[in-house]
Amino acid sequence: MSDSSVTNVVFGGLGGQGVLKASDILADAVVRAGFDVKKSELHGMSQRGGSVSSDVRFGTRVLSPMVPAGEADFLVILTADQVEPNRHVLRAEGKLILPDAVSVELLLNRKSLNVALLGVLSRQLPIAEEHWLAALRANLAEKLHAVNLQAFNLGRNSGKI
Amino acid sequence: MSSSERLLLSGDEAIALAARHAGVALGAGYPGTPSTEILEEFSRLGGRAQWSPNEKVALEVAIGAAFAGARAIATMKHVGLNVAADPLFTVAYTGVSGALVVISADDPGMASSQNEQDNRHYAVAAGLPMVEPSDSQEAYDLFLAAVEISEQWHLPVLYRVTTRVCHSRTIVAPRPPADAVPKADYRRDVRGRVMIPAHARPAHRRLREKLAAIAAWNETSPLNQHVVGSSPLGIITSGVAFMHAREAAPDASVLKLGLTHPLPFEKIARFVEEVEQCMVIEEGDPYLAEAIRARGIVVEAKPEMFRFGELNVNRVRRILAGDISPEPPPQPGKPPQLCEGCAHRSVFEALHKLECIVSGDIGCYTLGVLPPFDAMDTCVCMGASLGVGLGLRHTLPPEQARRVVSVIGDSTFMHSGIPGLVEMVYNPPATGHVVIILDNSTTAMTGHQEHPGTGRSLDHEVTNKIVFEDLARALGIRRVHVVEPRPGSEELERLISESLASGELCLIIARRPCILIAKQLREYEKCATVCEPVEV
Ligand SMILES: Cc1ncc(C[n+]2csc(CCOP(=O)(O)OP(=O)(O)O)c2C)c(N)n1
Ligand code: SF4
Numbered sequence: 001m002s003d004s005s006v007t008n009v010v011f012g013g014l015g016g017q018g019v020l021k022a023s024d025i026l027a028d029a030v031v032r033a034g035f036d037v038k039k040s041e042l043h044g045m046s047q048r049g050g051s052v053s054s055d056v057r058f059g060t061r062v063l064s065p066m067v068p069a070g071e072a073d074f075l076v077i078l079t080a081d082q083v084e085p086n087r088h089v090l091r092a093e094g095k096l097i098l099p100d101a102v103s104v105e106l107l108l109n110r111k112s113l114n115v116a117l118l119g120v121l122s123r124q125l126p127i128a129e130e131h132w133l134a135a136l137r138a139n140l141a142e143k144l145h146a147v148n149l150q151a152f153n154l155g156r157n158s159g160k161i
Numbered sequence: 162m163s164s165s166e167r168l169l170l171s172g173d174e175a176i177a178l179a180a181r182h183a184g185v186a187l188g189a190g191y192p193g194t195p196s197t198e199i200l201e202e203f204s205r206l207g208g209r210a211q212w213s214p215n216e217k218v219a220l221e222v223a224i225g226a227a228f229a230g231a232r233a234i235a236t237m238k239h240v241g242l243n244v245a246a247d248p249l250f251t252v253a254y255t256g257v258s259g260a261l262v263v264i265s266a267d268d269p270g271m272a273s274s275q276n277e278q279d280n281r282h283y284a285v286a287a288g289l290p291m292v293e294p295s296d297s298q299e300a301y302d303l304f305l306a307a308v309e310i311s312e313q314w315h316l317p318v319l320y321r322v323t324t325r326v327c328h329s330r331t332i333v334a335p336r337p338p339a340d341a342v343p344k345a346d347y348r349r350d351v352r353g354r355v356m357i358p359a360h361a362r363p364a365h366r367r368l369r370e371k372l373a374a375i376a377a378w379n380e381t382s383p384l385n386q387h388v389v390g391s392s393p394l395g396i397i398t399s400g401v402a403f404m405h406a407r408e409a410a411p412d413a414s415v416l417k418l419g420l421t422h423p424l425p426f427e428k429i430a431r432f433v434e435e436v437e438q439c440m441v442i443e444e445g446d447p448y449l450a451e452a453i454r455a456r457g458i459v460v461e462a463k464p465e466m467f468r469f470g471e472l473n474v475n476r477v478r479r480i481l482a483g484d485i486s487p488e489p490p491p492q493p494g495k496p497p498q499l500c501e502g503c504a505h506r507s508v509f510e511a512l513h514k515l516e517c518i519v520s521g522d523i524g525c526y527t528l529g530v531l532p533p534f535d536a537m538d539t540c541v542c543m544g545a546s547l548g549v550g551l552g553l554r555h556t557l558p559p560e561q562a563r564r565v566v567s568v569i570g571d572s573t574f575m576h577s578g579i580p581g582l583v584e585m586v587y588n589p590p591a592t593g594h595v596v597i598i599l600d601n602s603t604t605a606m607t608g609h610q611e612h613p614g615t616g617r618s619l620d621h622e623v624t625n626k627i628v629f630e631d632l633a634r635a636l637g638i639r640r641v642h643v644v645e646p647r648p649g650s651e652e653l654e655r656l657i658s659e660s661l662a663s664g665e666l667c668l669i670i671a672r673r674p675c676i677l678i679a680k681q682l683r684e685y686e687k688c689a690t691v692c693e694p695v696e697v
Contacts, residue, residue, distance in 0.1 A: 024330075040330075041329075042272045
């Protein structure tokens with residue numbers, strides 16, 4: 001019995017792909033929008049190129065920091081071979097956002113795929129654009145702002161689910 | 162700082178912020194997931210933080226500060242408390258003048274650890290009050306409470322936190338920083354601080370009296386929370402399991418314990434009487450359930466299968482439903498590997514080729530156990546590579562003994578490798594021995610922290626440096642070699658095979674920086690030519 005007022009997002013990928021950064025930006029945007037939020041992840045051995053996933057839950061009141069299996073509303077995957085290890089978190093009608101939701105060749109820098117997929121996700125969530133932009137600026141070094149804004153807008157405006 | 166401020170902090174960051182706000186004068190620790198970020202953040206916030214060579218030393222430094230009347234913290238992962246257990250048990254007797262909070266970050270499920278020991282048992286064994294937060298707000302609030310408890314009863318407090326609390330980000334509303342922080346000032350108290358048996362006997366009695374007083378206080382303490390529900394079910398819980406339980410059973414009554422040693426048994430008994438059925442939901446060992454049952458209070462404990470691994474909402478639902486059918490196996494992800502270009506690779510390639518029996522240790526290099534290297538035979542705890550390797554050498558038949566090599570990282574060598582090297586010199590095996598220090602100029606495994614062998618302190622400033630080769634020569638080891646492990650170079654392999662054949666005590670230092678920090682190191686070194694270290 002999941003609390004319908006809570007939205008569950010899971011990010012999955014490999015170490016170094018920006019899974020944790022993407023979830024940080026989402027969590028920050030959500031706080032700015034005034035929600036309660038909990039974000040959970042596992043560090044450690046995963047830093048050496050292994051699988052990494054991160055959960056973000058938000059709503060009026062969030063209890064457990066981890067998205068229960070089968071209850072994710074959105075699963076955002078940064079590399080295709082990480083779909084299978086994560087698919088079980090998605091609920092039946094949940095939405096899967098895959099790396100090919102954006103045209104990677106249009107990115108100024110392929111490393112900002114994580115932010116481009118956040119752009120795709122952003123269309124689905126009740127968070128005003130100003131909060132997304134503020135969260136992007138707050139969580140990325142200044143020299144990365146232009147590249148990532150481009151990526152975010154690409155995902156937000158042309159992303160396909 | 163306004164009270165309406167909402168910060169999104171990890172548990173570790175919340176502890177660091179609370180430590181700053183409480184005016185903690187000194188934080189000492191040794192890195193270890195999931196505790197590492199506490200001291201790093203405390204330092205970033207302007208606190209005085211330092212890495213010690215290991216957890217025992219860190220706790221002792223913090224004890225000194227708390228004897229001086231200051232507020233101090235020692236941080237470590239759960240297994241670190243084993244290393245620090247010796248001072249821990251006796252500082253419970255001496256007590257402290259200021260405040261001492263010993264932070265143990267446990268890792269149920271072993272996201273990044275070699276075991277999943279439940280350190281709540283330490284609170285019982287050593288006789289220390291213990292707090293357990295369930296999210297970042299509580300991590301913040303319970304830290305401040307721990308300081309108060311420590312000062313009120315002049316006792317160290319065990320602050321037990323777990324991976325999910327350390328590494329989850331949740332919202333924190335901080336309080337205004339403390340304005341009156343006690344100043345360090347020496348007061349002699351020989352009977353209280355020098356634990357000869359004549360002083361320790363009354364000290365033990367004093368400890369038990371303090372614990373009885375804390376237990377009485379805990380009966381009405383605000384650190385335990387009672388959620389009144391509408392269903393006949395009652396749940397007793399602590400830590401992050403509280404959150405899972407509230408979600409899994411939103412209608413249940415819940416007694417959430419914040420101060421979990423000494424336990425408020427009267428409060429617990431009243432709670433159990435008020436509900437029809439009472440279940441204890443806790444992660445790890447059945448610590449609460451066993452303690453409560455031992456008092457004759459009837460509660461249900463989780464089935465044995467839930468001792469293993471982390472809890473989550475679905476597992477708590479299973480516990481409540483009495484479902485002990487096999488759980489779905491965890492989805493296999495991609496395992497971690499040594500980075501491309503990692504200096505450790507060449508060493509393990511050579512050890513594999515030479516068919517060595519490798520007594521290994523803990524760090525990134527433990528990944529040398531995986532294919533294609535298959536070059537590690539044992540890994541027990543930090544520093545064990547030396548002792549275990551020597552034990553193998555002493556007892557194996559000579560043709561096997563001669564293949565034994567101990568492999569240890571630079572940070573691990575500083576942590577607990579030195580006594581092993583002393584052991585090797587003191588009790589040399591008949592076939593000699595070969596030790597390889599993998600010196601990559603950092604503690605890579607836990608996120609690249611400094612250690613005494615890097616010559617830089619926690620905040621990367623220059624300090625005195627321990628030089629491994631000088632240390633080994635001073636111990637009387639004659640064959641000491643420094644070599645750069647480069648891909649394709651045969652020098653290392655030749656050196657290992659000559660050392661094995663020599664039948665003497667040999668130390669090989671394979672020195673090459675971790676590639677992930679090579680650039681950063683050049684920056685530090687630029688600074689080092691400007692700043693001078695202290696003369697020793
Ligand atoms: C008692 C104890 N403290 C801390 C840890 C966490 N830990 C595991 S390995 C390690 C050090 C690794 O550094 P190093 O030996 O330099 O190897 P590297 O990762 O750099 O290859 C630490 C801090 C632990 N496992 N046990
Ligand atoms: S982080 Fe450094 S030491 Fe660890 S595997 Fe990568 S290169 Fe090797």
